[in-house]
Amino acid sequence: MVDPRLMIYFLFIVVNDGFNLSYNEPNLSACPSWNPRAITLVNSFSPHFTPMNVHVNRKNTVFATDYSKHRILMWLENSTDPQIFSSEEMFLPNSIFVSSNDLIYISNEEDGHVIEYSLETGTTQSIITFTSTCDGLFIDIEENLYCSLSFGNLVKKRALKSVGIEPINVAGNGTSGDASNLLFFPQGIFVDTNFDVYVADCGNNRIQLFRSNQPTGITLVGRRPSIYQISLYCPAGIVLDADKRPYIVDRHNHRIVGPGPSGLRCLIGCDERSTLSFELSQPRSLSFNGYGDIFIADTYNNGIQKFILSKTPCDLIPFLFTTSVTVTLSETSQRFSRMCDTDNQYYYETFQVTVNVSGNYVVRRFGMDSLYASFYTNTFNPLKPLENRSEEIFELLPAHREIPVFLEMNRIYILVVTTRDPANTGTFAFEVSGPINAIIGHIENPLIIQLQFSSQFTSNSSTFSRDCRQPNYYYEAFEIEVTTAGSYILWSVGTMETFGYIYEKQFDPLKPFEHLLLQHSGDCNDGQFKLITNLQTNRKYILVATTYDLNVKGNFSVIVAGPQNISFNLYKVQHPSCVLGQGCRSTIKSIGITLDDILQDQVREGTVLTDQPLSVQLSAALTMIMLVGGLINGACSLFTFINKDLRQTGCGIYLFASSITSLLTVGIFTLKFWFLIVSQTKILINVSVLRAGCVFIECFLKVLIHLDSWFNAYVAVERAILVFKGVHFDKKTSQRWAYWLVFLSPFCILSTFIHEPLHRKLFEYQPEIKKEYLNETVDNVTRIVEYTNETKQSDVWCVTSYSPSVQTYNTIIQFIHLLGPFTLNLFSSLFIIFGVARQRSNAQTRQTYFEHVREQFHEHKRLLISSVTLMILALPRLILALLPGCLNVSDHLWLYLFGYFVSFTPSILIFIVFVVPSKSYLNTFKKTLKTCSRKHLIL
Numbered sequence: 051m052v053d054p055r056l057m058i059y060f061l062f063i064v065v066n067d068g069f070n071l072s073y074n075e076p077n078l079s080a081c082p083s084w085n086p087r088a089i090t091l092v093n094s095f096s097p098h099f100t101p102m103n104v105h106v107n108r109k110n111t112v113f114a115t116d117y118s119k120h121r122i123l124m125w126l127e128n129s130t131d132p133q134i135f136s137s138e139e140m141f142l143p144n145s146i147f148v149s150s151n152d153l154i155y156i157s158n159e160e161d162g163h164v165i166e167y168s169l170e171t172g173t174t175q176s177i178i179t180f181t182s183t184c185d186g187l188f189i190d191i192e193e194n195l196y197c198s199l200s201f202g203n204l205v206k207k208r209a210l211k212s213v214g215i216e217p218i219n220v221a222g223n224g225t226s227g228d229a230s231n232l233l234f235f236p237q238g239i240f241v242d243t244n245f246d247v248y249v250a251d252c253g254n255n256r257i258q259l260f261r262s263n264q265p266t267g268i269t270l271v272g273r274r275p276s277i278y279q280i281s282l283y284c285p286a287g288i289v290l291d292a293d294k295r296p297y298i299v300d301r302h303n304h305r306i307v308g309p310g311p312s313g314l315r316c317l318i319g320c321d322e323r324s325t326l327s328f329e330l331s332q333p334r335s336l337s338f339n340g341y342g343d344i345f346i347a348d349t350y351n352n353g354i355q356k357f358i359l360s361k362t363p364c365d366l367i368p369f370l371f372t373t374s375v376t377v378t379l380s381e382t383s384q385r386f387s388r389m390c391d392t393d394n395q396y397y398y399e400t401f402q403v404t405v406n407v408s409g410n411y412v413v414r415r416f417g418m419d420s421l422y423a424s425f426y427t428n429t430f431n432p433l434k435p436l437e438n439r440s441e442e443i444f445e446l447l448p449a450h451r452e453i454p455v456f457l458e459m460n461r462i463y464i465l466v467v468t469t470r471d472p473a474n475t476g477t478f479a480f481e482v483s484g485p486i487n488a489i490i491g492h493i494e495n496p497l498i499i500q501l502q503f504s505s506q507f508t509s510n511s512s513t514f515s516r517d518c519r520q521p522n523y524y525y526e527a528f529e530i531e532v533t534t535a536g537s538y539i540l541w542s543v544g545t546m547e548t549f550g551y552i553y554e555k556q557f558d559p560l561k562p563f564e565h566l567l568l569q570h571s572g573d574c575n576d577g578q579f580k581l582i583t584n585l586q587t588n589r590k591y592i593l594v595a596t597t598y599d600l601n602v603k604g605n606f607s608v609i610v611a612g613p614q615n616i617s618f619n620l621y622k623v624q625h626p627s628c629v630l631g632q633g634c635r636s637t638i639k640s641i642g643i644t645l646d647d648i649l650q651d652q653v654r655e656g657t658v659l660t661d662q663p664l665s666v667q668l669s670a671a672l673t674m675i676m677l678v679g680g681l682i683n684g685a686c687s688l689f690t691f692i693n694k695d696l697r698q699t700g701c702g703i704y705l706f707a708s709s710i711t712s713l714l715t716v717g718i719f720t721l722k723f724w725f726l727i728v729s730q731t732k733i734l735i736n737v738s739v740l741r742a743g744c745v746f747i748e749c750f751l752k753v754l755i756h757l758d759s760w761f762n763a764y765v766a767v768e769r770a771i772l773v774f775k776g777v778h779f780d781k782k783t784s785q786r787w788a789y790w791l792v793f794l795s796p797f798c799i800l801s802t803f804i805h806e807p808l809h810r811k812l813f814e815y816q817p818e819i820k821k822e823y824l825n826e827t828v829d830n831v832t833r834i835v836e837y838t839n840e841t842k843q844s845d846v847w848c849v850t851s852y853s854p855s856v857q858t859y860n861t862i863i864q865f866i867h868l869l870g871p872f873t874l875n876l877f878s879s880l881f882i883i884f885g886v887a888r889q890r891s892n893a894q895t896r897q898t899y900f901e902h903v904r905e906q907f908h909e910h911k912r913l914l915i916s917s918v919t920l921m922i923l924a925l926p927r928l929i930l931a932l933l934p935g936c937l938n939v940s941d942h943l944w945l946y947l948f949g950y951f952v953s954f955t956p957s958i959l960i961f962i963v964f965v966v967p968s969k970s971y972l973n974t975f976k977k978t979l980k981t982c983s984r985k986h987l988i989l
Contacts, residue, residue, distance in 0.1 A: 070191050071243075072107055072150040076342040077292040078359075081310050083410055084318060084344060086456060088355040091125055091132070099123075101347040101354055103145045103187075106337040112345055113154065114354050115143040122146065122154065122167070125354075127339075137174040139165045145187040145238075145335075155195065157184035164197065178208060178217070186239040186250070186287075196220065198236040198249060203227075205239055205249055205260075221249050221260040221267060228254045231266045238287030238299065238335055248296065250285040257288055257298060271298060271307070271314060278314040280307060287335035297336060299346070304330045306346065318344065318357055320456070330355065373488045374481040375401065377467070381475060384497050384539070386432035388422065388468060390574040396422075397475060398468040400430055400493040403482065408458045411484035421478060423467040425455065430464040432582070433574050438464075457488070464493070495537055501610040501618050503528070505595075507546075507603045512623065514559035516549065516596050523549075524603065525596035527557055527621035532585045534614035540593060541580040544606030547572050547598035550579030557592040559623055567591075572598060585612070592621050643930045644748060646726055646848045648946050653730035665943055666727070672951050673723045680716025680958040684709050687961045689982070690975040699781050700768040700788030707792045708761040708960050715754040715957040722747045729848075741812040744848035749806040756799050756867040758957050759924065763871035764791060765964065766878035766917070773885045802863045810850050861932060868921075868928045875917035883910050916963045920956050927953035 091112065100118040107113070110127040120143060121136035135154075142159040149155065154167040155177075162180040164187070167173075178195070186198035186205075193210045197217070204222030208215060222233035234253030241247050245262040248270065256272025271278040272285070278296070287299035295309040297317070305319035319330035331350035338344060342359035383397040403425075405411070426438045457463060467478070482488040507524035515521045532538065542548040551557075552568045570579045577598065585591060595608060610616060652665050659670060687709035696702035725743050768788075772779050852860060887902035894902075907914075926949035965971040 070150050072148055072189065073289075074106060074108065074110075074338040074340050075290060075292045076338050076340065076359075078295070078342050080293075080295070082308070082317075082342065083360040083456065084357040085360055086318070086357075086458075088318075088346075088357050090351075091130065091354040091356060099352045101334070101349055101352070102143070103335045104337050104345050104347040104354055105146050105148050105335075106339045106345055107148045107152075108150070108340065110339045110341075111148075112337075112339075112354065113146055113148055114347060115146045115156065117142055117144065117159070122156065135167065135169075135172075137167070139163070139174045139176060140167075145184050147187040147189050149189050149193070155187055155189065157187055157197065159183045164195070177210070177213075180206065180217075185237045188239050188241050190241045190245060191243055192245075194241075196239055196241055196247065198239045200235050200237060200252070203233045203236065205233070205236060205247060221247050221258065223265075226253065230258075230269070233258065237285065237301075240288050240290060242290060242294065248288050248290070250288050250299070252284040252286060252301070255282045255284060257282070257285055257296060270296060280314045282307070286333070289336060289338060291338070291342075297338075297344070299333050299336050301332060301334065304332065306330070306333070306336060306344065315455075318346070371485070371487040372481050372483040373490050374479060375490050375492065376477065376479040377401075377492060378477040379467075379469065379475045382497050383475075384432065384495060386435060386468075387574040387576075388435055390435060394472040395576075396468040396472055398432070398466055400495070401465040401467070402489075402491040402493055403457070403463040403465050404459075404461070404489045405457045405484065405486060406459055406489075407484075407486045409456070409485050411455050411457050411482055411488060413455060414481050414483070421467060422470055423465060426464040426466060428462050428464075430466055433570060433580060435574060457484070465490075497539070497611050498613070499609060499611045500615045502607055503610075503618060504605070504607045506605045507597060509603065511603075512559070514562060514596075516551075516562050518562065520600050522600045523596045524601075525559070525594055527623060528593045528595070528608070529617075529619045529621040530585070530591040530593055530610075531589070531617040532587055532591075532612070532614065533616070534612075535586045536584065536613040537582065538585050538610060538612035538616070539580065539582050540608060540610050541575065542578045542595060542606050542608055544578065545604040546602050546606070547577035548579045548606060549596050549598050550581050551594040551596075552581055552583060553592040553594065555590055557594055557621065557623065585616075643933045643946060643950075644848075644850075645722060645950060648943065648950060649726060650730060651940065652943070653727060655731055657731060659727075665947060669723065669947060669951075670727070673720055676951065676954065676958060677716050677720045680712060680719075683958045683961045684713035684716070686975065687712065687965060689978045690961070690965050690971055693974050693978055696971070696974055698785065699772075700784040700791075701765050703785065703788035703792060704761045704764045704768065705960065705964055708758055708765075711754050711758050711761065712957045712960050715751070715758060715954070718747065718751045718754060719954055722751060737812070744812045745807045745810045748810065748848075749803055752803055752806070753796065753799050755927070755954070755957060756871075757796055758960075759867065759871040759920070760795055760799070761792075762920065762956075762960075762963075763874035763878075764788070766875045766913070769913075770878040770881045770885070773882045776889075799867070802867070805852075805856050805860065806850075809852050809856060810848065812848055864928055864931045868924055872917065872921040872924075875920065876914070879910065879913035879917055882913065883907050886910075912967050920959075920963070923952055923956050923959075925953075926950065 098118060099116055101114045102117045103115045105113045112125040114123045114132075116123055119136075120140050121134055122140070122143065123132040123134055125132045140156060140158065141161070143156045144159040145157040147155045152169045154169065155164060156167060157164050162182055162184070163176045164178050164180070164184060166175050166177050180197055180199055180202075182199045182201040184197040185200040186196075188196040189210070190196070194207050195210050196205060196207050198205045198221075202222075202224055203226045204224050205220050206217040207220045208217035222236065223231065225232055226234040228234065233249060233251050235251075237250040237252045239247060239249050247260040247262075249258045249260065249267070251258045251272075254272070257270040258267035259270045260267045271280060272282045281303075282298065282300050283302035284300075285298050286301035289297050291297065291309075296314070297306065297308040298314075300307050303319075306317045307314050308317040309315075319333070329351075330346065330348050332348075334347045334349050336344055336346045344357045344359075346355045346357070348355045377399050379397045379399060381397070383399060385395040385397055387394060388396050424439050429438055431437055467480070469476075482490065505526050507526070511524040511526065513522045513524055516523045516525070540550065540552070542550060549572065550570050551562075551566060553565045554567050555565050558564060568581050568583050570581050572579050579595070581593075593608070595606065597604075610618065649666060649669060652663050654662055659667065687705065691697065691702050691706035691709055693702075697706060725747060729740055729743070768784065771784075883906045884903060887899060887906045890906075891897065891899040891902045897905075930946065930949060930953065965975055
């Protein structure tokens with residue numbers, strides 16, 4: 051059997067042999083089709099290849115301009131590797147045409163030169179210079195050179211042999227316009243054997259035909275009235291086949307348009323722009339080889355795409371199976387803006403179409419004369435009518451029109467049918483015929499209004515930053531619950547442009563992007579939001595209606611349509627009162643009051659200490675007093691327990707360690723105070739230092755305070771064990787246990803506060819203060835048309851943010867570290883009192899047990915008093931740690947400040963509590979002090 055492609059090539063040679071053609075006009079079917087998968091002419095430098103024009107000569111040699119590399123590429127027939135030609139005269143080569151004697155004509159974009167390059171000699175010469183770039187070159191059978199001047203808005207012609215002769219106009223007059231004798235940014239051109247000129251009139255979205263020597267053109271394709279009815283968007287190239295049928299590069303629609311059984315249709319690139327081998331991106335020109343294969347300069351995909359002519363044209367395919375559907379467009383049908391033209395809303399119906407065999411199909415429709423329909427791939431969004439659209443198939447078509455389409459298996463198509471004029475209704479039918487039955491399902495979604503709710507935005511409405519850029523968008527929030535799952539539509543009708551959001555579970559105005567399901571800005575819906583979504587039962591949804599512009603007030607209504615009625619109530623946003631910052635630049639503070647919270651708002655920026663408020667000055671004085679007292683206390687205690695004799699038992703070791711932690715505590719406390727003062731007075735400090743101080747100082751301070759408490763509790767327990775064992779008390783065992791507890795306790799306590807550095811952070815916020823508003827009211831809409839801002843220096847907060855579970859854990863830990871040491875101190879003291887009383891009652895029977903208890907209580911009451919005193923002094927620390935972070939500290943500033951400083955006094959009372967009441971400890975201190983004094987005198 052003879053290959054049909056060879057027959058086409060043979061017919062082409064016979065038909066055109068009488069003309070000296072350098073290009074191909076294949077003899078094609080009235081409804082040709084091509085393999086949708088392209089062969090890309092590529093090699094290793096493809097990513098840097100910018101093809102602007104392609105030409106295939108009678109020898110099936112492919113020529114292409116490489117705009118970015120200033121060169122020409124040539125592929126011989128059946129070759130995949132190109133030959134490369136370049137010269138100094140080639141600069142930004144744009145168009146190309148190859149004559150029958152293998153002379154290559156190239157237009158340079160930069161200077162308007164048209165140069166001639168000889169393949170035989172490799173020489174280059176400039177033959178003519180135009181006033182602007184030639185975006186289209188062509189040489190007719192009489193060797194006349196044609197140039198379309200895109201910026202000149204005309205097409206000129208000059209004979210190649212007439213050197214020095216000025217070119218003449220053959221289309222357009224140099225003025226841009228859409229009249230029949232004018233052009234606007236013309237691109238590719240084609241001249242047939244009758245010297246008729248076809249122009250791709252890019253700026254007017256049409257193809258103009260200028261008969262030989264006629265100044266007025268005929269609109270072949272594009273604007274009406276025209277011979278062919280199909281929309282174009284900046285056509286960039288045109289060629290003809292042997293029967294004068296046009297093939298058009300529809301540049302901005304990223305497709306090739308050509309003949310079908312009933313006019314023009316999309317041939318290649320009928321899906322959206324892509325980088326796949328079967329899609330196009332900003333194609334610029336096309337050319338046939340002798341077999342009818344199409345070569346396309348696919349500019350943005352950086353390649354020359356070759357599409358093989360199919361052996362079976364669509365008009366020869368036997369359509370054995372037909373599927374029919376009848377539908378009515380009524381006022382219950384949904385409406386959309388077909389081209390995002392907000393003034394026109396059209397009723398529409400949608401159908402899902404799938405096929406089990408890829409191939410050519412024919413769509414016929416009957417009934418209404420003014421139908422418009424489009425195929426979409428996978429999904430159709432009426433608010434984005436240009437998204438996923440693959441091919442327009444009906445556009446102002448008369449009844450019983452047939453449209454061929456290529457459908458692929460395993461792919462979902464959505465057929466959307468609407469009307470030519472807005473608000474038209476009626477009944478229509480259509481059928482799809484092809485090699486197998488198409489599966490067509492009507493996507494029923496009638497517009498059944500279930501609810502209409504009216505509201506308004508006023509100066510009392512809540513505001514939020516919907517885009518995390520600008521504050522003060524008024525909003526209303528509604529809680530939605532459905533009883534029947536399905537597709538619902540929620541839209542607004544108002545006096546101002548609106549913006550809508552749907553959230554699931556909750557809505558936090560401080561975090562507008564959390565839990566967000568869907569949003570719509572009013573595009574393609576006259577500035578009113580329209581949300582189309584599937585809602586499920588047993589779920590809480592929140593609809594947030596706000597305005598497109600900030601500070602806009604006005605009336606609006608929310609309308610809900612769906613399968614069943616819904617629960618629709620106002621949603622009360624739980625605004626936490628402990629919010630720092632504004633809008634999206636905010637954070638929520640957890641429980642606990644620290645020195646940062648007490649003094650942060652008291653410290654004045656850029657002010658010396660003497661000019662600070664009394665609270666700050668007094669705090670500074672108390673801090674320094676505590677520092678001096680703490681250093682004296684720690685030093686005296688250290689002098690006492692540095693004695694090795696006292697560290698023969700656990701008590702001495704615990705008190706020696708406590709002396710060290712006491713010194714560290716007052717040191718870190720002082721550091722924290724001055725760190726806060728320096729950071730709030732805006733003295734320049736590296737942000738990393740501020741962040742490290744915020745995260746670690748408070749945590750380290752808590753560990754030291756609690757370590758002090760536990761060391762004191764260990765002392766009480768040690769004394770109780772000594773009383774219990776009496777003469778059997780083992781000092782070695784006590785010493786060994788003490789060293790282990792002193793070593794392990796810091797790690798144990800630190801592990802309980804490991805959450806602190808993880809949940810503390812430095813928060814910076816630069817507030818915006820509105821200074822002046824200019825209001826304007828138009829059509830009952832009030833908006834701010836101008837305002838000025840004054841920016842203040844950024845605030846810095848050190849904040850703690852706990853989750854509920856971590857907050858509970860933190861509370862438990864605080865109680866453990868307060869009540870644990872107190873309980874051990876109290877019960878150890880009571881054990882000593884009652885234990886010694888029982889031992890003495892057994893040895894001294896002249897006194898009763900209760901008399902011994904009273905006697906021991908009187909002797910050891912200092913143990914109980916010190917335990918209770920330390921507990922009372924530490925209690926403010928627990929209270930401050932459990933107070934709400936949202937508390938207004940300024941209401942009781944002095945109370946919180948006093949409580950905070952009191953909570954640190956146990957750390958500076960070790961010498962007074964443990965050394966002064968003990969004669970042995972006090973004597974050891976005095977001896978150590980005297981020894982040090984003697985050594986100092988000797989030195």
